[in-house]
Amino acid sequence: LAGAKTLVMxxxxxxxxxxxxxxxxFYERILAGHPRSEALRxxxxxxxxKYPDPFYWGAFICQGDPxxxxxxxxxxxxxxx
Numbered sequence: 001l002a003g004a005k006t007l008v009m010x011x012x013x014x015x016x017x018x019x020x021x022x023x024x025x026f027y028e029r030i031l032a033g034h035p036r037s038e039a040l041r042x043x044x045x046x047x048x049x050k051y052p053d054p055f056y057w058g059a060f061i062c063q064g065d066p067x068x069x070x071x072x073x074x075x076x077x078x079x080x081x
Contacts, residue, residue, distance in 0.1 A: 006064035018056045037066035
C-alpha cells in the first residue's frame with residue numbers, strides 16, 4: 001500500500017463471484033481510459049442492474065487519486081485478452 005495513489009477496497013465481504021464480475025467491469029473501464037472513480041461507479045451501476053441489493057455492489061469504494069491511469073498504449077494492448 002505504501003506509495004499507492006489509489007485504493008479500491010471493500011467495506012464488507014462480498015461473495016467472490018460478484019466481486020469478480022464487478023472488478024472485471026471496473027478494469028475494462030480503466031483500460032478504456034475512464035477516471036478511476038468513474039470506472040468504479042460505472043461498474044457498480046452495471047452490477048446494480050443484475051443485483052439490485054446494495055450488498056453486492058455498495059461495499060466497494062475508491063480512495064485517493066480518482067483520475068485516469070496514465071499507461072503506455074503497448075501496456076493496454078497487452079492487458080486486453
